[in-house]
Amino acid sequence: MPKDDGIGAATLRREDVRFLTGAGQYTDDIKQFGETAAVFARSTVANGVIKSIDITAAAAMPGVLAIFTGEDFVEVGGNPAGWLINSRDGTPMHEPKRPVLAHGKVRHVGDAYAAVIAETAEQAKNAVEAIEADIQELPAVVNMKDALSSSNYVHDEISTNQCFDWGWIEDNREATDAAIKGAHHVTTLELVNNRLVPNAMEPRSSRASYDRSRDEYVLHTTSQNPHLTRLLISAFVLGIPENKLTVIAPDVGGGFGSKIYHYGEEALVLAASKRLNRPVSWTADRSEAFLTDAHGRDHVTKIELALDEAGNFLAFRTETLANVGAYLSNFATATPTFLHGTLMAGNYTVPNVYVNVKAVFTNTAPVDAYRGAGRPEATYSLERVIDMAAREIGRDPIELRRQNFIKPDQYPFASAAGLEYDSGNYDALMDQMEKVADKAGFAERRKKSEAKGLLRGFGVNAYIEACGIAPSNLVGVLGSRVGLYDAATVRVNATGNLSVMVGAHSHGQGHETAFPQVVAEMLGIDATSIDIVHGDTSKIPFGMGTYGSRSLAVCGSAVVRATEKIINKAKKIAGHMLEASDSDIELKDGVFSVAGTDKSVSFGEVALKAYIPHEFPLEDIEPGLEETAFYDPANFTYPSGAYCCEVELDPETGKVRVDRMTAVDDFGNIINPMIVTGQVHGGLGQGIGQALLENTTYNEDGQLLSASYMDYAMPRADDLPFYTVDHSQGTACTHNPLGVKGCGEAGAIGSPPTVVNAVIDAMQSGGKNVTHIDMPVTPHRVWSAMKNA
């Protein structure tokens, strides 16, 4: 039985109280004396030459304090790509400059070319209307295939719309081609992984202040990784020394990837705060969020699966066009490559894998990592083509997967796509899924649906993904320009309570509750005496933040390492207090005792002694009790799962409803099962949203047609079912001290193919030979597919 608040306990979240009472402090809630407001002038065309910008009238408007244009930032750096990708021929990718404000050309609708700072946001908005910009509209490049053959370039200076042409693994190409050529059966599938808008409910917001007495800046901003944001601003964009810039990400209302990146608005408010010597704030409205937040997915893929006569997988070959939009967002180049191509062996012993990805510039918003980042794209391609192959060769889709699964005695397993999986048991997950989803009862449920005139489909999926991207020395070889460790400082205060400063950032994940559970378990003290400090670069050590389901596996491991150091030092102090050797000191339930005796001191007494070091052997023990650890993982963690979905489909209207959704995941060890389950729920909601509802649509002129909640189908409560979530089949991660994997993205990775496989099953049960349908599976698409089948 887990303790009330230790590892494994479903401890209620302490952060909830402030959110439930309206006491949360999000960036837009923070007001500073003398604050001014920034509003951006944004392009209404997707591609255009900026002929002139006349600010005379706008500058004379009431309340206007300053106007910035791209001209003001010509001398400063661009917002860089965090990962260098080399093309198959060895040439480096194209990296056109991404300026703070557009200069010379605007490249997507929403591209900011000027900003007005005024006393109030309303005055700034009015002044933006008065800016006279002469922008000569050019034809837009929107479709990826057209972009590759077009001589109309998003960036004239690189004379191509192809950012890179990447092969993974290039040495496997010939063997993969040969395996496909000689195979008994090849299944080929062309699909679209639909473009999504992350839509964190809190729009992006940034507020800067400048202290001229110290030449220092403070930036409050909606970030998942404040240290990374500071580094980008300091080292690449504005050149503000890191020690003169504090970045604070306070309460952040969801991220899902979109708040990893540094955006030009952050640089603008910083520069403006210095020029005006007053705080400058900006908060996006929802339209700006749709137009300028980094979007997700947007792949067009052809995948082939080769099988032998017995149904063994021989090869997967994938060709993908990946849209990166008009500029490279910070991780835009890593997402379709190392977070996608490396997963293209799935859960399978397949010997040959080759992936080709061409990244394409278009006159659309930048595209980058969104919940799952590359792994949903990989899983969708694999699990759709496997399902299609099973139907083509007349095999049960579950049995075909099982036949090709990596077995538990094969770990560590070197996948054909270049990763080393450390642990897993895919058959156990599938067994458990069949049980909790009541697969046996499906036939009966189908009959009931059919009695109502509805078709019922059963779809499955087996996924593996890679979390906590690492280690730094490997990703460095592969092109990463950052390290991927994290950091924690554990400070035991003199009165015995603890402050734990972490590099990870919590914007819904519940770190303030889960991390103390780990420390409490290790020290044997009450978790309520432990507070997590995050989100403020002036308080926390340099950590890389929260994305890629890394917080617990990477930063949590740093917390463990720092706490181990605390225990070691505390034992020394206890040994001194008890006149015993520290090797004889044991820690249990918050009490240090000398082994085999009744001599003991409490954790609190040791803490106090650390700060009042009278009679300390100062040559052996320094005063104080505070330790920092940086943790760089040995490998990714590899969560996996078996998912099942049952849909009901109305053949008269094409409307699909998810009736049952089951997720059985292997997350390794679990710290807080309540939070883990909630993370899976959220991922499932977004994955079902991608499968059934959400789509980002640009017309041929590059106008975003789905730019509000009136047009973009966000999943609502009545679109989604209750979910069945199970994580009883965990296999511990072998290389981090907690044995944990990552749970934040799994639901969004595993669910889209599961839903689509179920929809195909439903349509086929109705006698329609529909073999594929693209997401989102809208009533119109289903109805048309069935009509044309």
Add this chain to the structure above:
Amino acid sequence: MTKVTMTINGKTVVGDVEGNTLLASFLRDDQRLTGTHIGCDTSQCGACTVHVNGRAVKSCTMFASEAEGAEVSTVEGQAAADGTLNTIQQAFQDHHGLQCGFCTPGMVMTTAALLKENPKPTVEEVRTYLEGNICRCTGYHNIVKAIMAASGQDVSAIAAE
């Protein structure tokens, strides 16, 4: 500028507003009640939901001047004076019905309106009533469960952790 007087969470307040000042802005910027959030421009997301004269209203669709003389309640007024969460708030915590917390004030206020109109709603009624409140974090499972629990109904059959 016009003078407006209203009662917010039981306290009479007087403010000067422009004719086009939204109630949401008046609450946030003038009254510094920042629990009421603004998540969209089109009255779709419901993060700004408050009660005006006992009815749930999206405060981004109402001018502050229209609330002249009204009784307004916001998320800040829901817990007891000693900080004890009310039944709805406690159910959201007990059933992990929130993650990032941004939509949460709107969810709490909408739930209060629902349960006032319909003290024992069905799951379907809850889901339908929440159509005007978007949450991106929870997939709604635990929100619906929390609301069922807040209405005093047995939620043990709803898949749990």
